[in-house]
Amino acid sequence: MKVHSLLGGALLAATIALPLSARAEEVPSAVAPSPRSASRVPEINLALGFRSMIMPSIGLDPFSASNAVSQVSFVAGPTLLKRGAFSVAALAEWDYVRIKGTARANEARLVLHRLGVGLESRFEAARRLTFFAKIAPAAVHLGGSLTDPGSARPLVTGSWSWALDTTAGAAFMFSSTGPREAPTSRFWLTGELGYGFAGMSDMVYKPEPQEDDPRIYGAIMLPALRPAGALARGSVAVSF
Amino acid sequence: MKTNLPGHRSLVIASLLTALLPACGERDPVWDTASVAVSAHGLQGSAAFVDVLAERVLLTPVEKDLTLSPVSVPMRRGFASSATTPDGSALLVLARGDVPREGPDDQGPGLAMIDGGASPRLLRTYDISDPLSGLAVDPEGHFAVIYPSAADSSFVANPNELSIVDLAKPPGAGNPTSLTLRSFGGRPQSLIFTPTLGLPSAARRLLVVLTDRDVGLIDLSDPASGDVTVRLSTTGDRVAPVQVVVSDGDPTRNDDARLAIRLANDPSVILVDLLASTASDSAHDFKPTPNVVLASGPPSDVAFVNTDGGLRLAALVPSKQSLSLIDPATGISKDVALGAPFEHLSLVTGIVGGSASGADVALLWSASSPYVAFVALGSTVGKPYKSVERLVLEQPVARVIDVPSPNDRLKILAAADGKAFFVLDLIARTASPIVASSFGVNVTVSPDGERSWLLAPGGYDLAALELANLHPQNFTLASPVQEAFEIGRRGGGSALVAVHSLGNLGLTVLDAEHPSLETAVQYHSILLGSLR
Numbered sequence: 001m002k003v004h005s006l007l008g009g010a011l012l013a014a015t016i017a018l019p020l021s022a023r024a025e026e027v028p029s030a031v032a033p034s035p036r037s038a039s040r041v042p043e044i045n046l047a048l049g050f051r052s053m054i055m056p057s058i059g060l061d062p063f064s065a066s067n068a069v070s071q072v073s074f075v076a077g078p079t080l081l082k083r084g085a086f087s088v089a090a091l092a093e094w095d096y097v098r099i100k101g102t103a104r105a106n107e108a109r110l111v112l113h114r115l116g117v118g119l120e121s122r123f124e125a126a127r128r129l130t131f132f133a134k135i136a137p138a139a140v141h142l143g144g145s146l147t148d149p150g151s152a153r154p155l156v157t158g159s160w161s162w163a164l165d166t167t168a169g170a171a172f173m174f175s176s177t178g179p180r181e182a183p184t185s186r187f188w189l190t191g192e193l194g195y196g197f198a199g200m201s202d203m204v205y206k207p208e209p210q211e212d213d214p215r216i217y218g219a220i221m222l223p224a225l226r227p228a229g230a231l232a233r234g235s236v237a238v239s240f
Numbered sequence: 241m242k243t244n245l246p247g248h249r250s251l252v253i254a255s256l257l258t259a260l261l262p263a264c265g266e267r268d269p270v271w272d273t274a275s276v277a278v279s280a281h282g283l284q285g286s287a288a289f290v291d292v293l294a295e296r297v298l299l300t301p302v303e304k305d306l307t308l309s310p311v312s313v314p315m316r317r318g319f320a321s322s323a324t325t326p327d328g329s330a331l332l333v334l335a336r337g338d339v340p341r342e343g344p345d346d347q348g349p350g351l352a353m354i355d356g357g358a359s360p361r362l363l364r365t366y367d368i369s370d371p372l373s374g375l376a377v378d379p380e381g382h383f384a385v386i387y388p389s390a391a392d393s394s395f396v397a398n399p400n401e402l403s404i405v406d407l408a409k410p411p412g413a414g415n416p417t418s419l420t421l422r423s424f425g426g427r428p429q430s431l432i433f434t435p436t437l438g439l440p441s442a443a444r445r446l447l448v449v450l451t452d453r454d455v456g457l458i459d460l461s462d463p464a465s466g467d468v469t470v471r472l473s474t475t476g477d478r479v480a481p482v483q484v485v486v487s488d489g490d491p492t493r494n495d496d497a498r499l500a501i502r503l504a505n506d507p508s509v510i511l512v513d514l515l516a517s518t519a520s521d522s523a524h525d526f527k528p529t530p531n532v533v534l535a536s537g538p539p540s541d542v543a544f545v546n547t548d549g550g551l552r553l554a555a556l557v558p559s560k561q562s563l564s565l566i567d568p569a570t571g572i573s574k575d576v577a578l579g580a581p582f583e584h585l586s587l588v589t590g591i592v593g594g595s596a597s598g599a600d601v602a603l604l605w606s607a608s609s610p611y612v613a614f615v616a617l618g619s620t621v622g623k624p625y626k627s628v629e630r631l632v633l634e635q636p637v638a639r640v641i642d643v644p645s646p647n648d649r650l651k652i653l654a655a656a657d658g659k660a661f662f663v664l665d666l667i668a669r670t671a672s673p674i675v676a677s678s679f680g681v682n683v684t685v686s687p688d689g690e691r692s693w694l695l696a697p698g699g700y701d702l703a704a705l706e707l708a709n710l711h712p713q714n715f716t717l718a719s720p721v722q723e724a725f726e727i728g729r730r731g732g733g734s735a736l737v738a739v740h741s742l743g744n745l746g747l748t749v750l751d752a753e754h755p756s757l758e759t760a761v762q763y764h765s766i767l768l769g770s771l772r
Contacts, residue, residue: 059269060267061271062768066265066270092482102271105273106765146768148746148765150764205768214758215760215762216761217763218307218747218763221769222763222771
């Protein structure tokens with residue numbers, strides 16, 4: 001927990017520090033616009049990729065034989081501020097995965113939604129290369145289901161928890177449209193690494209409710225799941 | 241539209257960065273195990289399920305609102321057998337450990353004792369010297385004996401090796417005690433714990449070991465002193481002991497305790513007097529002195545009984561339709577004609593009351609003829625008994641189920657087909673039929689003696705029979721029921737836990753005192769819960 005806190009603090013500090021540095025370099029950028037600052041503000045960023053995580057939580061065991069979880073990831077948001085080589089972007093993201101496994105010979109499914117917002121600080125080191133740091137708090141919904149031969153309906157659970165992604169990475173522009181000095185759109189391959197923090201979710205299962213079933217069902221508790229761990233994200237992005 | 245293509249190096253780096261993280265870390269192997277049949281037990285305050293593949297015992301105390309509060313107690317690997325103490329206060333789980341033991345982390349064989357109350361926990365684990373599978377539990381719950389069983393398949397095994405565990409004491413240097421029975425070629429077949437007997441130097445209990453040819457006696461207060469062997473034949477004839485009964489004799493004397501050993505297909509009964517030992521080199525202060533007495537034919541059951549003439553050995557002889565009453569002092573036998581073959585007897589004097597002279601009343605029943613009989617063993621002129629009263633049933637009786645107080649005047653008689661039952665009132669001498677609609681119905685009686693539960697394993701039906709008025713309440717559950725246990729609830733009252741063996745085990749929990757499906761709580765896949 002202490003390591004998590006330190007890592008999170010360092011990434012948060014880096015995220016805040018980058019816009020401050022951007023202000024310090026504002027003057028030369030204003031005097032002589034460089035090709036690096038060719039993009040416009042506000043600029044819209046869209047990214048589609050995946051968010052992979054090593055999730056060493058025993059709560060994942062009923063659903064997966066390994067700790068690796070890869071989610072489809074969609075990110076969108078505007079660049080809010082640009083000063084020379086530095087810029088700040090806001091983002092909203094949705095990550096989704098559906099995992100199917102067997103828990104003691106019973107089919108087990110887990111659906112994980114992550115809905116987040118965040119801030120991203122960028123440094124354009126070269127025309128095609130940008131480094132960035134990102135912090136993204138989120139709400140995570142865990143929906144689980146278990147089939148049981150003794151039950152006509154699956155046993156289900158659903159719960160919300162908090163999460164916080166702290167990552168840093170690089171983006172490589174592999175294509176652009178428009179003039180080289182002021183492209184109308186830029187296409188990126190991005191990669192980032194970091195750590196995702198999250199709260200623990202109790203995985204308490206009961207048969208799916210049904211209106212015409214008056215019976216009382218008790219809950220069984222599977223290991224609690226914390227969707228936290230080291231993460232990597234890769235995506236294809238477009239800025240325009 | 242102008243397109244600016246990236247450099248080759250940029251593409252390579254981007255590809256590396258976007259590579260998937262490799263899969264790492266593996267889950268607990270228990271999630272890969274299929275569901276298997278588990279051993280289920282009813283304890284005082286919880287139902288217990290031995291989840292072998294998960295190396296745990298799952299115990300399910302029931303709250304006042306009929307919800308479960310499962311507790312998982314780890315157990316050693318190599319499950320061998322499990323049993324409850326007779327009062328349900330503890331569960332004993334015997335494990336062989338890792339066989340062979342090769343590493344320092346490998347587990348040795350052990351007997352775990354788990355609290356059977358409403359707050360289950362591991363009480364202690366007794367290390368056992370050898371990985372054996374047989375487990376016998378003392379009816380008084382003080383001792384457990386671990387012995388080789390047919391399931392043991394060691395390369396070399398000693399079938400006469402026993403470990404005796406004093407469950408009232410913690411594990412230590414002298415607990416358990418391992419010993420090898422003195423053998424004349426035999427091997428243990430069954431174990432019998434005697435009640436406390438007045439023996440020459442002190443009152444104590446014995447463990448009687450029936451082998452396939454002789455009988456061993458072990459002093460449970462000093463098992464390390466070994467056994468005393470009672471040889472049943474010295475001529476080479478093979479006689480097989482099949483039953484042992486004991487009598488403490490006069491409670492004021494310490495020299496009249498004796499055993500009776502019934503032999504298979506033999507009219508002879510061996511009476512063994514436990515007299516004071518005069519041998520100075522003997523490790524025991526008692527000396528078994530055998531005598532042979534004869535019944536009128538091969539007996540099917542024997543018991544020591546009190547008659548107006550004193551202590552007698554009662555031997556039921558179905559082939560003669562008689563009860564032989566044998567004077568253990570003289571060996572003289574007198575027969576009571578029963579008019580029908582009876583194979584089993586039990587004394588019911590404590591319930592129906594004996595004669596003024598203390599003579600017993602015996603209940604007789606038969607698996608071959610549809611009768612039960614009450615034999616009053618007081619004497620009348622010219623007869624060694626007072627009366628024989630027979631009741632005719634619709635079917636022979638395969639099993640007699642005792643009912644605890646306050647309804648201990650009742651006994652439930654089960655026919656062999658598991659479909660017909662009779663509630664026998666020992667005082668009113670009535671036999672009320674109870675009929676099930678399917679065969680193979682199991683009957684259990686609640687610990688408070690107020691009701692019995694009937695179910696056909698694999699069927700959906702369950703019935704509660706109020707023993708005060710014999711009113712049945714029928715329930716149809718949502719899943720097939722395999723077995724059911726009535727246990728105490730936290731906060732008072734009792735609950736019935738019906739076990740459904742489908743999938744990863746389901747349970748239906750009913751209020752045992754006021755059973756109703758409206759208040760019952762159903763659980764599914766309980767073996768997925770409370771895992772580490």
